[in-house]
Amino acid sequence: MPSVAGQMRSEIRGVLFHESTIMSRLDEMAAEISADYGGKEITVVTVLNGSLMFSADLLRRLEMPLRLDCLSVSSYHGASTTGVVTFNQLHLPDVHGRHVLLLDDILDSGHTLHAIRDKLLEETNPLSVKVCVLLRKDVPRQRELEADYIGFDIANEFVVGYGLDYMERFRNLPYIGVISEEAIVKYAPKLA
Ligand code: IMP
Ligand code: MG
Numbered sequence: 001m002p003s004v005a006g007q008m009r010s011e012i013r014g015v016l017f018h019e020s021t022i023m024s025r026l027d028e029m030a031a032e033i034s035a036d037y038g039g040k041e042i043t044v045v046t047v048l049n050g051s052l053m054f055s056a057d058l059l060r061r062l063e064m065p066l067r068l069d070c071l072s073v074s075s076y077h078g079a080s081t082t083g084v085v086t087f088n089q090l091h092l093p094d095v096h097g098r099h100v101l102l103l104d105d106i107l108d109s110g111h112t113l114h115a116i117r118d119k120l121l122e123e124t125n126p127l128s129v130k131v132c133v134l135l136r137k138d139v140p141r142q143r144e145l146e147a148d149y150i151g152f153d154i155a156n157e158f159v160v161g162y163g164l165d166y167m168e169r170f171r172n173l174p175y176i177g178v179i180s181e182e183a184i185v186k187y188a189p190k191l192a
Contacts, residue, residue: 008173011183012160017152017176022134022162023057025151030061033101033132033149041065043098043126047116048072049171050105053163054134054151058103066101069093075112078167078189079158083142085115092119095126105164106135107150110143117145135159135176158184 017025041064046055048070059068072088075081100120104113117129132149139156160166161173167187170179 008170011170011180011186012173012177013180015175015177016154016159017162019162019174022151022176026054026057026061029132029149029151030058030063034061034063037064037099039064040099041067042101043067043069043093043095044101044103045069045071045093045095045116045120047102047104047112050163050165051103051134052171054105055103058132067098069095071116073112073116075115079184081109081111081142083109083111085111087119092124095120095124098126100126100129102129102131104131104133106137106159107131107133107141107145107147108137108139110141110145113147114143114145134162135164 044055044059044066046068059066071093073085074088075083075085102113102116107113113131117131120126120129130148131145133147134151136147136150136153137156138153157178158166159176160170160179161176163171164176165171166179166184167189169187
């Protein structure tokens with residue numbers, strides 16, 4: 001009987017970044033971020049659930065003192081953005097007077113990070129806000145947003161693994177891969 005990981009692999013069209021490649025890139029990103037802040041304390045605001053693995057691995061490489069807050073938002077349904085960003089908690093983290101580093105798994109249309117950054121700036125008066133993403137997709141941004149730190153640039157394909165999901169599946173793959181057309185159809189949201 002094939003293992004669960006084996007079954008999942010058959011639904012992945014190709015591996016884009018192996019675990020070791022991701023770890024090496026995180027070493028570089030963390031060195032750059034640590035150097036830029038020069039020992040200043042930061043508050044990392046991480047966007048769950050997709051950034052869970054990325055945050056855990058990046059934070060352990062950062063050298064400055066830091067606080068951690070998590071935000072949960074949703075805008076995706078299946079493999080396309082709805083453009084409407086819903087905040088799943090009542091309160092924003094209190095980052096008044098703090099240097100914020102906003103972490104997300106992937107910059108796609110830009111809606112998610114744009115909405116979070118705007119809300120933090122409007123409602124909590126941080127000292128600064130920088131944006132750090134593991135992946136940046138090559139698509140026309142529907143919302144103007146430049147990330148300050150980018151792990152990898154990718155083509156316009158739907159990717160899963162290392163925290164990223166399709167219909168809540170595949171987050172536990174240790175690598176980042178492109179999902180197959182068959183799997184997209186197989187797990188597609190059911191029409192009501
Ligand atoms: P944006 O708001 O369109 O920039 O999309 C950002 C969010 O959509 C990310 O935080 C992901 O949760 C999700 N997303 C966008 N593209 C992908 C993908 O290729 N795979 C998995 N999730 C994605
Ligand atoms: Mg996400």
